[in-house]
Amino acid sequence: SIVGAAMTEALTKRIALLEKQIKHSTLEYETKTLQERLAKLTGGIALIKVGATTDTELKDKKLRLEDALNATKAAITEGTVVGGGKALVEVYQELKDTLSSEHKEIQKGINVVIESLLTPTYQIAENAGFDGDHIVRQQLHQKINFGFNAKTGQYVDLAHAGVIDPTKVTRQAILNAASISSLMITTEAAVVSLKDEKIQSDMNMSMPE
Structure with a gap:
């Protein structure tokens, strides 16, 4: 590693070399070490310490931390949009009067996709104990x-309030949903797991009095 008052040209060459080594590295430990060196040269490195009183709590915090780190990396890559499902609501409003087809079946598919953009907002509200439809x-x-803002129950400037999502995550969610939907449409049959209460209800109906 270059330390002290390194020359700008030498530092640039060193950074380029590390980036090349990371790209071609096949070992996880080696890649991690190279990334740490690169971080020290380009902008510093952060050490996050997480503590908990039980293993279960520690595992939960670790998963939350990993989610936060991945979201931050995604935000650095493609930026952010307002969260709470609002970004998709705005996409819905832009598309609902512009996408159309002369074919009825195609139009049904378009309508399904457009209406699905409202589902995240609905589900977030429901999960927080509010009326999703309202x-x-x-x-x-x-x-x-x-x-x-599902946390406060108020309508606010989401960006100013810090309610944001990585653009990459929001975009990828739509692409993944479309991919799965396309797969289901072309699948002749699918296996599903019935909910326990549904199974129990069917069993009770089949039992003689």
Whole structure:
């Protein structure tokens, strides 16, 4: 590693060399070491310490930390959009009157995709104990970047309030959903797991009095 008052040209060459070595590295330990060296040269390195009183709590915190780190990396790559499902609501409003087809079956598919963009907002509200349908209707009347903060139950400037999502995560979620939907459409049969209460109900109905 280069330390001290290194010459700019030498530092640039060293950074380029490390990036090349990381790209061609096949060993996890070697890659990690090279990434740490690169971080020290380009902008510093952060050490995050996480503690807990039980193994279960520690595992939960570790998973949350990994999610946060991955989200941060994604945000650095492609930026951020407002969270809470609001970004997809705005996409819905842009597309609902512009996408159309003369073929009825195709139009049905378009409608399904467009309507699905409202589902994240609905589910977030429901998970927080609010009426999802009501929140979605209210979201449609909010101005750009303003939306429902499920934590406070208020309509705020989401970006200013820190309610954001990585653009890459939001985009990839749509692509993944489309991919799975396409697979299901072309699949002749699928296996599903029935909920326990549904199985129990069927068993009770089949039992003689």
